[in-house]
Amino acid sequence: MLWAWERPEHLESIDPATTGVAFLARTIRLAADGSFVVVPRRQPLAVPPGTHLVAVVRIESAARPAVLAKLPAARALAGAIAVVARAGIAGVQVDFDARRSERDLYREVLRALRETLPPATGLSMTALASWALGDAWLDDLPVDEAVPMLFRMGADADVVRRRLAAGGDFAAARARRSIGLALDEARPVVPPGRRIYLFSARPWSAGRAAAALAEVRRWNGSAGHACASSS
């Protein structure tokens, strides 16, 4: 899976039989007063017909200070996310680096979202490496996968890399189905059988995508796995 972020992304060259695209569909900004603003994708996205598409909704706090005084209603938030699940969308991925104080909200949002989404639509979430390492809160979330983000990890980087290098794995079962990597960071040891999400700090080009996918094939034995569903 290639993450296509908020910038013009031209991915017409990918092979939809082997490679999917998780594109940022909208960003939801939480305000301190419990309201939120939805910012839909503004940039073009080009993919070949039949591409496995996952619509990513990023949630971020626009509040300063960073802790929200009041949290929004979970159902309203889930509703704002669910609208991206249209025809042609195989899954929805939520990208929310929730603070500890926001976890209950996040859990409720995911539950409401699961109830709202069509049964065939996969529900995915990104996961901070620290969550995936051993944080039990991932265990009861109604998601099909939690994608450990193995880049920009900060203080967790050494621990994660060492654990994976030693043959270890993430504690949460949902975090053992896929892995998120960035092109501009050294790759940790990746356990076999994972769906690979690739992030590029610069817009994808045909060359960049081809090189990245060839690299994945080289060490992973396949181009990330065809994505019949996001679960």
Added chain:
Amino acid sequence: MERLGRPRVRVLVLIVALAAALGGAPARACGPYLPEAVFTYDLHPDLPLVDLAAGKLGLLQPTWARSYLYVAYHQIGGGVFDGEARRALDGMWNVRLGRAPSSDVRGAVDRWLATRATVVGPDDPPVIDTTRETAPGSYQYFDNCLEDAFTTATRTLAARVADAGRDAAAVREWVAAQDQVFASCNAASPSIPAPLAETASNAARADRAYQIAAAEFYAGRFEEAAAGFRAIAADTGSPWAPYGTYLAARALIRRASLAGAGSGDAAAAATSALDAVLADDRAGALHASARDLRELVRLRTEPEAQTRALAAVLLAPAQDAAVAPHLVDYTVLLDRRLEASPEGRPTGAGAVAARDALSDWLFTFQAADDKAREHAVHTWEETRAPIWLLAAIAKVAAADRAGPALLEAATALDATNPAWPTVTAHAGRLALARGDHAAARARLDALLARADLPPGTVNRLRGLRMAAAETRAELARFAVRVPIAVTYDIDGNELPDDVTDNPALRPFAAGRPSFDRDATYVLNRRLPLATLAALAGDESVDASLRGRIAAAGWVRAALLGDDATLRDFAARLATVEPALAAPLGEATKAAAAERRFATSLVLLRHPGLGPFVRSGIARTAVPDALDHYRDNWWCGAADAGITPPDWYPDVPLAFVAHAERARADDEWARLAKLPSAATVLAARVVAYARAHPQDRRVPEALHLAVRATRFGCTDAGSSAQSKAAFQLLHRGYPQSEWAKRTKYYF
């Protein structure tokens, strides 16, 4: 459908936001977001930003957004921004940084729904999504219904209620039709109100015709919308007639914007319609907006020509409020040009290819390649203009042939020139790089004597001045800086956060001094322990910073086995870190045979200690507590990030003698050979435990050693030490509380 009446600046900015595919937002690192102290902004000048437009340029950074650099360029060339221009620029920057909303469309929607509720009641209000996909399946959205559309609807409904009463059937029908209009903002299929029967009043039919055309417009049926608006323009009895031609042009422009390439016919038709508006004296109120739209068409159809035209407009000596929309358009065009270039960023080649002076300078100043440096020097040699002196001297290194001439020109530059601070700062840097510390000090001291420099500039200059320090006292003086912001930087815009509720961060936002990265680089890498000890006792330095130096120095001395300096640091800690003085002092006094173990044990008990002086906010958890984000102990020297910032001239410090430099290098080399904290401390504890199994402190030390391999920075050797400590603990002290608390090794 929105009508006119908003300030012109706002209108154009909104239009550009709609029509232009702006550069993508910078890719953001994912969380966790950790607070950091900012000493000098990289992305923008100091706040308030309006100070830049008022002539307080400070030290220009090539990493600033181009809109700021333009404002600096213009003033260095003698241009001025009047009060309106400054306010307009400030507003535009604050919108771009997310400090102010670009529009209040949600507020306008809420006001519309509230007014609507007075007629049809508050139940089941329609869900209004103001954005629309550019094409089905494109997943790319644009703002389809703008703030003014809802404001106009609110105003119109209030007028109709005032005329006919809120219970009038015509008013209710108008609301129902307006619901269809706004449903068209996002509906997958058109929701077009039906025409009214001939029996309806002329006024109601005129309103309905306008609603139909507006709904066609929002539904993306632009030909039908344009035809409808043209018909409205021809209906002299319609209150909407004055807007008909203009709105028809808008429909054609939106069609062209969404169609992208190959839409020249629509653009030409729109231009023709706008010319008609501009030629119509009765439409005088629309002329300003019509001219804006014509500019928009040109942005799309003639980007190169429009870039040159906007650059020329922006370089007119006196600027007014129109500078903001012009600058938005100009920088959007530059962004597009860079996005389309192979490198995706400014280069010297791109600067040379630029066809206007402003773009040439902006790209040259921002580019980091040799071609840009050569071009800057060459252009300065040709023009001798201060703005090119600035670009050239900012780029040259010590050995550059142009160095002497640039230094001479910097000396000759009038101190009242807005370029003087940047030119003088780089002259100081260049002098330093060429080994002339005295000249560097003279230039930088003259600059620092000015009272009108932004605090971020002062911090950066103090860094340069520190590099030129003649004495240790000078180094101590200039190493200390006051942060200009504390930020989590969640939005990537490098803006201060309000941290008044956080007792650990609040002091830094309120002016507590700290070290920037250049200072900690020097302290950690360029000074021997003895000099660090002297600095730890220098009462001119803030006590908390002396505490940082003393604690790091103590750890370093313990690791390097320098017992004399260890005692020296322990003594310093008594006054500046009383909480650490007792435990570290006790370990310091341990008998020589067990001192290594004693110091290791106290370090294992204090995850906040390490051998490197820390910059910025340092560590917010107390020294004897684990940090939630695993900021515990230290990594190996190679991984500790002890490197000079890009801007710092890492020249030998004048007051550090050759022998001291050699000692600093030797200490660093020995430190660099040590593994990470977890490994080295665990290894020392394991070795002591094997030799002194009867020592009552051993079980705790072994437990803490295992803990360090879990929560600290680790390396290839950590796991073996973790296992060894674990096995010693469980085999030697199986019934101890410490063994029970140690269930795994890592």
